[in-house]
Amino acid sequence: MAEGGLIDRTRPVRFSFDGAQLIGYAGDTLAAALLANGVRLVGRSFKYHRPRGILSAGPEEPNALVELREGAAREPNTRATVAEIFDGLVCRSQNRFPSLGFDLMSVAGALGPIFAAGFYYKTFMWPAAFWERVYEPLIRRAAGLGRASGLPDPDCYDKQSAFADLLVIGAGPAGLSAALQAARAGDRVILAEQDLALGGRLLADRRTIGGKPASVWLADTEAELRAADNVRILTRTTITGVYDGGTYAGIERVADHLASAGGLPRQRLWRIVAPRAVLATGAIERPLVFGGNDTPGVMLAGAVRTYLNRFAVKPGTRAVVFCNNDDAATTITDLLAAGVEIAGLVDSRSELPEPVRELVASHRVKVFANATVLEASGGKSLKRVSLGGQAQGTTLACDLLAMSGGWNPAVHLGSQHGGKPVWSERIAAFVPGPMPPGMQAVGAAAGQFLLAEALGTQAAVGAETDAITPLWQVPGTRGKAFVDVQNDVTASDVSLAAREGFTAVEHLKRYTTLGMATDQGKTSNVTGLALLAALTNRTIAQTGTTIFRPPYTPVAIGALAGAHRGPHYRPTRRTPGHDWAARHGAQFIEAGEWLRATHFPRGGETLQDATNREVRSVRQACGFCDVSTLGKIDVQGPDAAAFLDFIYANTISTLAPGRARYGIMLREDGVVFDDGTVTRLRPAHFLLTTSTANAAPVLRHLDVCRQILKPGLDLCIEPVTDQWAQFALAGPQARRILAISVDPATDISDAGLPFMGAVAATIAGIPARLFRISFSGELAYEIAVPAAQGGALASVLLEAGAAPYGLEALNVLRLEKGHVAGAELNGQTTAADLGLGRLLKKRQDFVGRALSQRPALLDQERQTLVGLRPRAVGRGLQAGAHLIPAGRQATAENDYGHVTSAAFSATLGHAIGLALLRGGARHAGQVFRAVSPLQGSETEVEIVAPVFHHPGGHALHA
Amino acid sequence: MRLTCPFCGNRSIAEFSYYGDATLTRPGSNAEQSAWVDYVYMRDNPAGPHSEFWYHEAACRQVLRVERDTRTHTILSVQTA
């Protein structure tokens, strides 16, 4: 139409649909622009490939689903009724082959019976192998929705939190009134509206408020709300979920309507916290159930008015209005005002109310009271309707059918906490039942359909009423009468389900797929269960509804992920020596949340070459390694020693100041939790280290044990992992290297700083803590300096003649000494399993003591730690390989355990491994098959003691 | 879900770690093994008010004793452990 509506005719928008270049205007939805261009056929249906058009004008749309944009940005199943057009938008119809107009698969319509309710379960059951190979691909091709791009989502997404006293969901007259009232009372208000503009039905219906056009009230209200600094207005924002504690999720379509996002996120996920919420989500009109009610040109009456009044589009030229309620009058008035010819009013009521009678009389509209539409026909575009009831035998030519079966309050969000909606006989619809705490429904969402009620003025005008008599199914219809057009579920599918005993609503849903998929039955559920109720001789209230769950409308996975994708899925932690290592050629690997240097290759060295060289440099001279990832926890206080005796399985309180000790902690179920070192820096000051992976869990464990189990003890616990850079310096030359840079006042001789000693010192002027502890079996120190000095310390050690080594060499060195690590501390092993049973305190209580003595944990047949050596030199060994006694089959019964860690030992010149083996050391000297079906490898191994290099440990005390 | 920490105020559940039943008492060191099995493994699953520990891990690191209705997730009270 040349005039009217809320579109901007000065801003034409070019877009394409299935390759056709079309023009709309700013403010148009895709559906409105398609109708304005005369496009009525927009898709093919899910099962039968029937031609489908546009049913609604809102987020409830079941039919007009399209693929929006191209390439990686392609978004399938987008509702044309909410998508806004922009310059250059490319969209395509879905589920058609080869083209929308000529669809080969529409033969499925003729095969109707096999696609009836439960067809998945019945038709394709035999033979079983055929299901995967033949039937399923065939059905997936025949029945489907849009195509995912299969490419990484190229758009970016955002997340934001907001807090308010009141969240108003929906900005129709009721929501606006609630927001205004709260804003004036000084509340912090968030007003969320899924549409691009505020107003709800006021944008679509020509109403008056206070004697003036509603647009005046709307403009005044919006101006006042926008001027208030305690109100935040979110348009294009759908509240999709209601969670506990007044938490709401919303999706804001920030840039979906823009030709170029220009750096904006495509969508933003809002987390809104508000103790109170107003549900002002309005109502969704019900289609009527008659033959061919899915023909393009059959439209909800309210949607017809939306296209006429808001978008200035005539959805047809000659219309039939089919209603069971007073909305007929409004629809006829608006159609006539737009110059659409009225072929007739078909009303299922025998007695029409006065205003309708007056209207049709004054405009000489043909009226068929106590009549119905039996069938709409025309294939790809509506051509005629055949009437029933009192008008049986009449056929009306038309290209538009505006239907209304009444309205269903949009109760969805109000029921997401499990409160069942309640049946209202007056409006023949469900209204909100028990609501989530703090939520209240208003206006149409509460089942109050009159504008005066929505505005809170209560003064219903004259005889205006919203009471209706429902018309669930037109009796005696011809052809397919759809209840759920999105899933191609017909009225006869519902009765078939009922006959076969699927009489519970949840069963009906699964069996027929009624109310599934992208629209979740917004236009079909209530009608479907009304039919079910009638078929099973129950009331609708007795039949009940299916459960309402988030999200209210489909949500892009990308919006839920936000920025947390790819490398930003979680933060990457870099060690204090990271930059130094990168400058010195280190290769890095992700190890848990850390990025760690694996090796420092020289020239063209492979990982294995570099690792071998690094191992030899430690064994023969001196190397250093960044071990800052180990957890470090500072424990201080008069009761610190007593507390640590309770936490660790071995005794800590006997440790002298300036001394360190290996410590092992158990879980309360008796299984090993973590290990590390405990250093007593001063009488009431301890420093604990944890394994890298358990830094946070150990801190949590200490906090919880102190506060719940030992609240009377006086101590403080503080994590200091991030405060310190820590380097291991290991090898026969370690003391000589250290002596070059340590301050002369610090005695690092074997007497001055003996094995397991600790002392404060300065290294090249950097304040440091020196620990004489070793993970490699060599003479070794760990040097801790303030985190910012990590790189400086590495440079000092390099200049003094030590060679850097990485995680791979570190692992080989610990394996050569049989030290257990994460693969052995696997949450199932006990101290005894790992050969550490002698450490456990005998008398005193500690966490895990009681259950560590359970018979099952003391069983001699448990898998315990052993060493492995391949029988043939040169054979590799795979971690994860299963151990099978030599000569036996590789079966589950013969599985004695598995290889936990394996590596090539440069020191010994062959592969070595640690394993957990049933019966453990009892098998020493025996041969097992190490079988790895995963890698397709097998190695014969000999069971040996789990210490490969210098079992005596004399190097430690050098 | 949200909890009102006595130290930090009303916060998202994402900041907390669940630490289970707050009504259990750790057995004495000479207790029967069966008492330990009950303490470590056996849990009631009440439909209604439940006293439980929540650790405010991402903030004050205090363990809180929370009274929660398991049917509705209504938080009845929050105290320090």
Ligand SMILES: [Zn+2]
């Ligand atoms: Zn707190």
